[in-house]
Amino acid sequence: MTDHLEDIPVRDDLQTIAFYNLENLFDIHNDKHTNDNDFSPTSAKKWTPKRYDNKLRKLGFAVSNIGKKETGKHPAIIGLAEVENAKVIEDLIASKYLENCNYGYVHYDSLDERGIDVALLYDTNAFEVIYSETFIVHLTKDNGETDYTRDILLVSGLLDGEHIHVIANHWSSRREGEKETEHKRFAAADKVIEIITNLNIEHTNPKIVVIGDFNDDPTSSSIKKLVISQDLFNPMEVLHTYSRGTTTYNFKWNLFDQIIFSTNFFEATPDTLSFDKANIFDDDFLKLLKGKYKGKPFRTYVGPKYKGGYSDHFPVYAVFKK
Numbered sequence: 001m002t003d004h005l006e007d008i009p010v011r012d013d014l015q016t017i018a019f020y021n022l023e024n025l026f027d028i029h030n031d032k033h034t035n036d037n038d039f040s041p042t043s044a045k046k047w048t049p050k051r052y053d054n055k056l057r058k059l060g061f062a063v064s065n066i067g068k069k070e071t072g073k074h075p076a077i078i079g080l081a082e083v084e085n086a087k088v089i090e091d092l093i094a095s096k097y098l099e100n101c102n103y104g105y106v107h108y109d110s111l112d113e114r115g116i117d118v119a120l121l122y123d124t125n126a127f128e129v130i131y132s133e134t135f136i137v138h139l140t141k142d143n144g145e146t147d148y149t150r151d152i153l154l155v156s157g158l159l160d161g162e163h164i165h166v167i168a169n170h171w172s173s174r175r176e177g178e179k180e181t182e183h184k185r186f187a188a189a190d191k192v193i194e195i196i197t198n199l200n201i202e203h204t205n206p207k208i209v210v211i212g213d214f215n216d217d218p219t220s221s222s223i224k225k226l227v228i229s230q231d232l233f234n235p236m237e238v239l240h241t242y243s244r245g246t247t248t249y250n251f252k253w254n255l256f257d258q259i260i261f262s263t264n265f266f267e268a269t270p271d272t273l274s275f276d277k278a279n280i281f282d283d284d285f286l287k288l289l290k291g292k293y294k295g296k297p298f299r300t301y302v303g304p305k306y307k308g309g310y311s312d313h314f315p316v317y318a319v320f321k322k
Contacts, residue, residue, distance in 0.1 A: 008072040013322050014276065015126060015159060016067030016075035017166070019211040019257055020315035021247075022059055023300060024116070025092070026084040028052050031115065039084075044304045051308070053095075055300055056088075058310050060095035063121070066281045067317045074101045075317065076126035076159060079168035079211040081150075082116045085109065089119055106155050108134045111148040118168045118212070120155050130163075131156040135195060137188045139172070149184065152191055160322055162207070162273050165199055167192055169212025171222075185215060185222040196230045207273070208232075208262040213313065215256050227260060234260045235278035235318065246280055246314045248296050255280070259318040271322065278318040286310055 026039035028047055039047040064074045083089055086107050093103045106129060107119035122129065132155045139147035153168040169192065172184035192210060199206045210232065216222050218237040227234050236258040245253030257280075265275040288298050288309075298309030 008068060010072035011070070014071040015077075015273065015320050015322070016071055016073075016317050017077045017209055017211065017259060017320065018063075018066045018075040018281070018315050018317035019079040019081075019168070019213070019259060020059075020063065020066070021081040021170070021213040021257060021311060021313035022083060023311035023313060024082055025055065025059070025080075025088045026115075027088050027091070031084070045301060045306065051300075051306065052091075054308060055310075056092050056095040057097065060092060060097040062281070062286060062310055062315065063092075064097040064101060065283070066315050067319055070277065070319050074098075074123065075121075076123045077166060078121040078315075079153075079166070080119045080121060081168075081170040081213045083107070083119050084115055084117070089121070093121070104129070106132045106153065108132075108151060108153065110134065110151040111136075112150045113148050116150065116170075118150055118153050118170045120153060120166060120168055122155075122157070127157050127159050129155060129157040135191055137172075137184075137191050139184055139187055147184075149188075152188065152195065154195055159273065159320075162271075162322075163203070164207045164209060164273070165203075167195055167208065167210045167212075169210065169214060171212065171214045171216065173215050181215075182222070185220075186225070188214075189222040189226045192226055193229055205264055206262070207264055209318075210260040211258070211316075213257050217255050218258060223258070223260075231263055232260050233263050233266070233275075234258060235275070236260070236316065239278070239280055244280065244282070246282075246316060247312055257313055257316045259316055261318070265320065273320040273322050276319040276321040278316070281315040281317055286314055 041048045066075050089105045102124045103121045104124045105121050110117045134151040141147045150170040156165045171188040240255035245255040246257040299312045
């Protein structure tokens, strides 16, 4: 892998905020507290140190190039989904293409049944963390037991000296069916609405960026409720077409990964960040280039079969200008 964007001039007036579902970034060690038995050297998937390192290197290459065409540099902030623990984040930051990016991270262990969490990477030269907190989405199973899912992560800080609030999400999947699981994503939307409501009480006109894998499209009711009730803007709405999205199911594109933000990012006040553009980062190196799945995300595994790719999701990003 060579960096095909080396010659793009660095734009000091631009910063990228991104989100990437890394698809099962597990270490190779068995953790008795999480459902990670598939990801060990002796499992059916044969998750070896070599395969783990290959995935880290590839993900690092992808992350380092998000938004680079526009800004000439790596993203200032990247939300991550499907990380097992702090160790895999540290290994990712130390990998070949990220080791010189000055990334720090915010991560809390959640009680998610699969043992996967959300986290936030940030360039310590561009962003200073002031505050972080996680919020539990309370769900119950049909039998009344608690249904543990990913927490929602709030990180507040200074991006190029300006106070912003980033809310990172990984809402419940559609595995048992879209309609059957819809209430779980509404519960998550309600929790984000609660977080934003509190930010508006605590701060005057706060700048808020909501990022995540929502397992719902921009037109889904849960996303619409969040956007409309909180006067947010979703630039992803115009990017979702029948031939483009961030992940596929049965040959149909979904745009589950989104970056949504408060409308005060449209105010062109001097020395403040304003929205420039948003896109799906779906460069060819992240895709399958031939066969019946041509153009789809190049994954690490398909079932138990090792393919050696990146993830089943493309990253998304938004560029902000000062």
